[in-house]
Amino acid sequence: MDALEAIFTRRSLRAWEERPIPEALLREVLAAAMSAPSAGDARPWHFVLVEDRARLEGFIRKFVSNGEFGRPAAAAVVCGDPTLEKFPGFWPQDCSAATENLLLAAHALGLGAVWVAVHPIAEREQALRDALGIPGHVIPLAFVSMGWPAESKPREDRYQESRVHREHWGQHALAA
Numbered sequence: 001m002d003a004l005e006a007i008f009t010r011r012s013l014r015a016w017e018e019r020p021i022p023e024a025l026l027r028e029v030l031a032a033a034m035s036a037p038s039a040g041d042a043r044p045w046h047f048v049l050v051e052d053r054a055r056l057e058g059f060i061r062k063f064v065s066n067g068e069f070g071r072p073a074a075a076a077v078v079c080g081d082p083t084l085e086k087f088p089g090f091w092p093q094d095c096s097a098a099t100e101n102l103l104l105a106a107h108a109l110g111l112g113a114v115w116v117a118v119h120p121i122a123e124r125e126q127a128l129r130d131a132l133g134i135p136g137h138v139i140p141l142a143f144v145s146m147g148w149p150a151e152s153k154p155r156e157d158r159y160q161e162s163r164v165h166r167e168h169w170g171q172h173a174l175a176a
């Protein structure tokens with residue numbers, strides 16, 4: 001799958017088969033995450049990989065409403081570490097770029113994934129810190145749940161000409 005196809009066909013998937021993700025694929029999606037751009041190339045991230053079933057279910061009960069979610073094979077908790085920054089304040093952008101790379105790589109490898117919100121919801125950040133031993137200065141940003149998909153979703157065309165301003169706010173027209 002090429003990059004544009006991955007971008008245009010990625011969807012949030014929340015139903016999974018009960019089948020583990022091979023080690024090599026886990027490594028590949030994390031390597032893709034770490035290939036993201038970051039301010040000053042600081043790479044101020046850490047990833048906590050969770051596969052323990054009881055732990056995963058505990059987080060899912062806390063973070064998502066009933067019935068919305070199946071059982072992911074794994075979750076990658078994407079964390080920002082401000083002490084690693086070169087230009088202070090950019091860790092959310094850096095970690096968001098890493099998270100999107102992770103989602104796209106998962107999709108390109110045939111996995112289904114979804115970004116579950118953590119930062120800036122303080123209770124979720126603390127729940128993850130407490131359960132996973134994440135140090136106090138590190139901020140969990142996203143809880144990316146993933147596994148072999150048990151659902152599929154169609155590609156959506158979300159292009160909105162009204163959101164593109166050509167040379168001047170309010171002037172649109174961008175030929176297809």
Ligand SMILES: Cc1cc2nc3c(=O)[nH]c(=O)nc-3n(C[C@H](O)[C@H](O)[C@H](O)COP(=O)(O)O)c2cc1C
Pocket residue numbers: 010011012013014063064114115116117
């Ligand atoms: C910052 C962020 C937080 C999100 N949080 C959640 C969440 O807590 N639970 C969830 O099921 N999906 C969550 N999502 C996924 C969005 O609901 C999803 O991306 C959106 O509905 C668009 O659908 P798509 O990903 O299939 O294109 C989140 C996405 C982002 C970018």
